[in-house]
Amino acid sequence: MSATKPRPHSPSTSPIPIRNFSKERYVSREWMERERQALWANTWLVAGLACDVQEAGQYFTFEIGAEGLIIARGTDGRLRGMHNACTHRGTRLVTEPIGILKKIVCPYHAWAYGLDGELQGAPGAARFSNGLPKRELALHAIEVEEALGLVFVRLNPGGVTLTEFLSPVFELLRPYRLEAMSITNDQTVTHTCNWKAILDNFAELYHVPFIHPIHRRMFECATAPIELFEHGHTAVYVPGGVTDSGFPTPDAPTDMQALQLQAVGLNPEDFRGRVAEIRPALQRAKRAIANEQGQAYAEFSDAQLSDIWQFNLFPNVILSVTPESAWLMRSRPDVGDPGKSRFDMFTLVQFQGGAAEAQPSKRAKGKNGVQIGTHFRLNGPRPADYKRPQRDCFTHEDIMAGRKSMTVTIDEDISLLARVQQGMASSGFQSVWLSDEECRVQHFHDALDACLSAHHG
Ligand code: FES
Ligand SMILES: [Fe+2]
Numbered sequence: 207m208s209a210t211k212p213r214p215h216s217p218s219t220s221p222i223p224i225r226n227f228s229k230e231r232y233v234s235r236e237w238m239e240r241e242r243q244a245l246w247a248n249t250w251l252v253a254g255l256a257c258d259v260q261e262a263g264q265y266f267t268f269e270i271g272a273e274g275l276i277i278a279r280g281t282d283g284r285l286r287g288m289h290n291a292c293t294h295r296g297t298r299l300v301t302e303p304i305g306i307l308k309k310i311v312c313p314y315h316a317w318a319y320g321l322d323g324e325l326q327g328a329p330g331a332a333r334f335s336n337g338l339p340k341r342e343l344a345l346h347a348i349e350v351e352e353a354l355g356l357v358f359v360r361l362n363p364g365g366v367t368l369t370e371f372l373s374p375v376f377e378l379l380r381p382y383r384l385e386a387m388s389i390t391n392d393q394t395v396t397h398t399c400n401w402k403a404i405l406d407n408f409a410e411l412y413h414v415p416f417i418h419p420i421h422r423r424m425f426e427c428a429t430a431p432i433e434l435f436e437h438g439h440t441a442v443y444v445p446g447g448v449t450d451s452g453f454p455t456p457d458a459p460t461d462m463q464a465l466q467l468q469a470v471g472l473n474p475e476d477f478r479g480r481v482a483e484i485r486p487a488l489q490r491a492k493r494a495i496a497n498e499q500g501q502a503y504a505e506f507s508d509a510q511l512s513d514i515w516q517f518n519l520f521p522n523v524i525l526s527v528t529p530e531s532a533w534l535m536r537s538r539p540d541v542g543d544p545g546k547s548r549f550d551m552f553t554l555v556q557f558q559g560g561a562a563e564a565q566p567s568k569r570a571k572g573k574n575g576v577q578i579g580t581h582f583r584l585n586g587p588r589p590a591d592y593k594r595p596q597r598d599c600f601t602h603e604d605i606m607a608g609r610k611s612m613t614v615t616i617d618e619d620i621s622l623l624a625r626v627q628q629g630m631a632s633s634g635f636q637s638v639w640l641s642d643e644e645c646r647v648q649h650f651h652d653a654l655d656a657c658l659s660a661h662h663g
């Protein structure tokens with residue numbers, strides 16, 4: 207693995223040429239088809255969480271465009287990936303997104319498969335004059351590998367190994383121990399924009415002062431360092447516990463800084479006239495609490511204790527991490543409409559002591575330890591009644607109407623993105639015009655272009 211420390215640069219100058227590109231990639235069905243054949247079929251993709259397939263029989267499904275996949279751990283302990291399509295006449299076999307199975311039985315004519323994908327039996331076998339050749343009729347296998355607590359799949363074999371693909375970011379993400387986190391929220395929203403509009407949105411902070419007013423009260427977005435990596439990945443390192451330098455510095459802690467201070471047992475009143483001291487104070491307090499809780503924070507720098515590091519993993523995953531929690535967001539294309547997508551959000555929490563801890567600690571009984579699912583809070587032990595949440599699926603309209611929420615910030619992004627797609631469809635818009643600050647957007651699209659050329663010409 208190559209990188210162990212970030213080597214970021216200022217967002218004010220792009221290290222790569224800003225080339226811009228036409229709107230075709232967001233609105234054209236031909237482009238969508240190129241992506242299907244070249245990108246989705248040949249790239250390592252995050253299919254789901256390793257914690258969902260720990261035990262024999264556990265499985266989850268993953269859909270990417272028209273492709274449906276089953277990821278399952280067999281009775282032999284091996285994790286396998288296979289197409290979710292019966293080899294008799296094609297029926298989608300499994301519809302529940304997560305669960306436990308002994309075998310996979312097709313609802314149509316009851317062909318039965320093992321979790322290794324082997325055909326185990328077909329009713330009326332003697333009536334198949336062509337026989338039932340096992341090898342040919344096994345569920346079609348795909349590559350599957352685990353890394354960083356995530357399960358990756360690749361539909362077509364070949365190309366870089368997963369280790370190689372993740373090497374630029376692996377050592378930066380490893381200390382966050384996603385594999386030891388627990389999922390506390392699992393949401394999917396169907397959206398009315400192209401899947402890449404979502405990735406673009408999470409590849410720049412240029413929009414933040416205008417649609418996320420809460421951020422200026424707790425993050426420094428104006429100068430947050432960014433980094434471009436090989437294979438199309440990018441990162442932004444966002445200082446927390448501060449107010450944004452694009453706005454006047456307040457005399458007293460903002461409401462959000464006050465919440466951050468209280469979360470680690472500090473009194474906001476003590477920082478009146480000293481708001482510049484909040485970030486280091488948060489870092490010191492958090493390290494002290496972590497030591498008290500016996501957490502392994504040795505691998506984190508002081509900055510990591512107060513800041514949010516966000517990684518965009520090519521092509522379609524956004525990972526926003528702190529030592530205590532993570533958001534894994536993923537954008538997926540629709541089956542046939544370039545103006546639609548699905549956006550997944552997994553909320554992950556690092557409970558103190560991991561899953562094995564059962565007894566509440568002294569700290570966890572207080573007001574700081576029990577609040578979960580929010581960046582910057584130290585968590586207590588995993589509650590005894592913890593259950594993996596079911597997936598909540600809803601529409602973009604549900605968010606607009608306030609019936610569903612994916613947090614204030616994400617709701618603001620989701621609300622805006624439908625308007626992006628509407629404007630892109632207009633004849634008055636032909637191509638993007640990016641700033642240097644949006645070089646992460648450019649880098650992502652450069653990697654996409656390279657992938658499409660490599661596999662499609
Ligand atoms: S389509 Fe699956 S058993 Fe017939
Ligand atoms: Fe945003």
